[in-house]
Amino acid sequence: MFSNSKSQFLRNLAFAGAALVLAGCSTTPTTSRVAETTAAPLDGTALTLEQMYSTRDYSPRGVPPTRWLADGSGYTTLEAADAGRDLVRYHPETQARTVLVSAQELTPRGWDEPLAVADYHWSEDASKLLIFTNTKRSWRTHTLGDYWVFDLASRQLSQLGTFAEPSTLQFAKFDPAGTRVAYVMQNNIYVERLSDGKITQLTTDGDDTIVNGTFDWVNEEEFFLRDGFRWSPDGESIAYWQLDTEGTPIFTMINNTDALYPTLKTFPYPKVGETNAAMRIGVMPADGGETTWMKVPGDPRQHYLVRMQWAGNSEQLFIQQLTRSQAVNRAFLANANNGEVAEVVRETTESWAEYVDDVQFIDNGDAFTWLSERSGFRHLYRIDRDSGRATAITRGNWDVVEVLQINEEQGWVYFIASPDTPLERYLLRASLDGSGKLERLTPAQAGTHGYQLSADAQYAVHTYSSAEQVPQIDMISLPDHQRIRMIQDNAEVQARIDDLAKGEFEFFQVNARDGLALDGFLMKPANFDPNKEYPIVFYVYGEPWGQTVSNSWGGERFLWHTYLTQQGYIVASIDNRGTRSPRGYDWRRSIYKNLGVVTVRDQYDALQAMLERWSFIDADRVAIWGHSGGGSQTLNALFRYPDAYHVGIALAPVPDLTLYDTIYQERYSGLLPEAAESYRETSAITHAANLQGDLLLVHGTGDDNVHFQGSERLVNELVKHGKQFEFFAYPNRTHGINEGEGTTLHLRTMMTDFLREHLPLGAQPQ
Structure with a gap:
């Protein structure tokens, strides 16, 4: 799936050593710093791009990998020590702290420094620790690395797979007894016995x-x-x-x-x-x-x-x-x-x-749990192993977003859902007996809540954020949801966010032409005057693997959007039908074989409804930008509605859908050859001749996900039709366009300069 995070979907953008490729350019993108000025003094702190991307002043901190111990004795995490990081255990109730493995003990013999722990896992009896370190990418994720085992009884640290080259092992796992570890090396499976280091090559x-x-x-x-x-x-x-x-x-x-x-x-x-x-x-x-x-x-x-x-x-x-x-x-x-x-x-x-992820067998193996959309919404069912008969465990006109734990001993399933609004996420539990008993455990605190539950579901590491609240991480008890300890409050970062000059942020709904309600958010400029007109910048994703409108912390993207509001822009986003919003089966499937058509039609309809509702939006100064699937939707908006969108910035788009991979694209667009005409119609490149506005096209030449090839084809098509635009290629950057020192600052500066040049600032009388 090509997401601005895929999966990941969402997060990063990029820089360049900078091979500048210009194809029919109307103007050359400047790499000079954008002027950090606004029309009038701000009531609050003014952001600068340099501060945003060269410091951590506005970056909330998370926590290192946290693991609950199966015996209920607490949870473990990594904490800074003089020599590196200690692995410590906290008691879930008293929060008593114990160093289980010191940084010194994680230092191999003859080494000057301890292992840099990327991740770790416990054996089932918690007598041994498996450490993942020295990692590197296999495809798009860091699954290659070295593995070490620390024995808590002998206090010995030993490396696995010493016969292999560094950073070539993958997916090491203890056996259930904790006496052996299996792993993959160069596409073969091995088992190593811990008592004597004997290695058996299975394949x-x-x-x-x-x-x-x-x-x-x-x-x-x-x-x-x-x-x-x-x-x-x-x-x-x-x-x-x-x-x-x-x-x-x-x-x-x-x-x-x-x-x-x-x-x-x-x-x-x-x-x-x-x-x-x-x-x-x-x-x-x-x-x-x-x-x-x-x-x-x-x-x-x-x-x-x-x-x-x-x-x-x-x-x-x-x-x-x-x-x-x-x-x-x-x-x-x-x-x-x-x-x-x-x-x-x-x-x-x-x-x-x-x-379905995480199917669990229950009732002594006579049944298993199953997620299905057969009712029109995603719900959890109990399936009888012999007959296949399904019994609903959850029900209602809302979706189960994620199953966190099925606790058969207690008779509860714990899951994330948001029955009242698709913009938020809460913890609920339902009775496994199918009685329909349902309890919401998250208190009435608007926003997005995430949980890492202990094995007995009596405690959880709880992460909370909202649109203007950076993530906070605390330890809570369940089911009363009482805080035991604040783990990471990010108070300093929040104070800086609160001090920023900001206009009003609001969620809203508008209707598409068929009456379907679409969710959106609007960020008004600092120094906003409702009697004037302002240019507007839309952020779009629009594909099935992303939701842009949610009451959760937006990270770097939110900060850049805040920066734009300080310059005098309105910033908005709309979730069109088909996005990963928990609004039911029909919502998600309505874009089948219609990506780029109905998705962008919803975006256009939302713009028209907003212009009718709010006179302070200037219909002659409308921009749209997006990354990955959002880059594709940006192109479709410019090409299909050239009179409505005047400026577009498309990062790492898929202009021709036949160039993307089988699994993602055939899922949403159908199979060839029968869907050939649909692919042609839904691909943005087909409509490139309609470009009227100003386009900035950006792609990394090392993108192994959405290939640079697609943007090159689009360049040829635009040149063929005599269309002027700007094109910037980042050498060897992958899909996130974020590798290399200064990349994100460079990219955001270029994007800001492009907007300032082609989407004139200044509040105009209505």
Whole structure:
């Protein structure tokens, strides 16, 4: 999914060593600093781009990786010490602090400094600690690195996989007994015995095309499939995915700047309509032996095995399979000994079906939990293992956003939802017995609440934010939701935010042409005068993997938008239909085969409704910008409604939808060849000849997600039609356009300069 965070969706933007590529430019983008001035003195602190991007003055702090101990004795986290960071435990109720592992103990023999801990995990009995360090990217995430084990009884620190090159191990996991660790190295699976360091190589066929225990680019990105193996509950077997990427077309990227001569990066990347990797799932003994392959039906290149887990025992697997169109999700129980499978549940749609994370087997394995949109909203069900009969656990005209914990002993499921407004997130719990009993545990505090629950659900690490409140992190008790300890209040940062010169921030709703209500936010300029007209800048994402209008802290983007309001701009955003707002099945599926059409029509309708409602918006000074999917929507807005949008900034867009990957684009746009006309109509490049306004197009040449190729094709199309625009290429920057010193400052400065030049400031009489 190409998101401004994908997944991630959301967060970063970028700089350059700066290869400036100009294609039919009307003006050259300046790299000089934008003037940090406003029309009138501000009532509050004025932001500067330099301060925003060269200091941490406005950056709230989070907490290092936090883990609850299974025995309920507390939670652990990393805290600064003289020599590095200690691993400490806090008692959940008293908050008594104990150093479990000191930084000195995390210093390997002969080293001057302790390990830089990127992440860590406990064995089930909490007697051993698994440490992930020295990480680097595999595809888009840091899954490669080194692993060390610290034994709390012997106080010994030892490295795993010492035979391997540095930073080549992935996904190390303790077995259930905590006596062995399995990991992936160069597409093969290994098991290492901790007592004597004996290493057993379980698979031997891993190479450039056969992938064991991990995944290719597209499955990692779109299905979040990274860790590709599972220990059985009894520790006797390991189940794993195997991919065969032979036949998947190879994409090549060129690096012109890091060496005297260009270097190439190649990897399998299936674009729309091309050949996918073949997927299969097997089970093998954990001490080595033959693999038993699960006999899941269907062409392995025309189906996706999207989820796999042990089915509440060590004899069966639970496997979810999507058709290539993703319209059908079938769940199977597979016999680990002979590979025979039986279908137990099926979800069929006319668009795309959702796979289900964290299925849990309950009632001594006689049933399992399942998320479904069959009622028109996403709810949790109990599925009988033998009959497939479904019983609703949650119900109502609202969506379950995320299941946090299913506590069978207590009889509760804990989950995130927002029954009253899609803009916020709260903790609720429902009775597992299907009685419909529902309790909201989050108090009446408007905003977005996140939780990391202890195993017994009596305590939680709680994170709260709102549109103008930076994240606060505290320890609470449940179900009373009482604070035990503030972990991170970010008070200094909040004080700086509160001191900023700001206009009014408000949420609002307007209707699309068919009467559908659309959520939006509006940020008025500092020194706002309701009797004057102001230019407006819209921020858009508009794709199924993002929600721009929510009562949560917006981070760097919110600060840059605040900076624009200090310059005299109105800033707004609209969530069109199809965005990841918890508004039900019909809302999300309404954009099927209509990305770029109905999505941008909603944006246009919202603009017209806002112009009718608020006379202080200048209809002749309208800009729109977005990143990734938002960049695509920006292009569509400029090309489809050239009289309404006068300025656009498109970062890392997909102008031609056939250039994106199979999993994401075919899910929302259909399969070729039958959907060929739909792809043509919904791609922004098809309508490039309509450009009238001022366009700034920005892309990183090292973008392995949304390829630079797409912007190059758009450049050719615009040149063909004699359209003037500005184009900036960031050498070797990836999709976030954020690598390299000064990149984000450079990008935001360029964007600000472009707006100031092409969207004139100044409040005008109405």
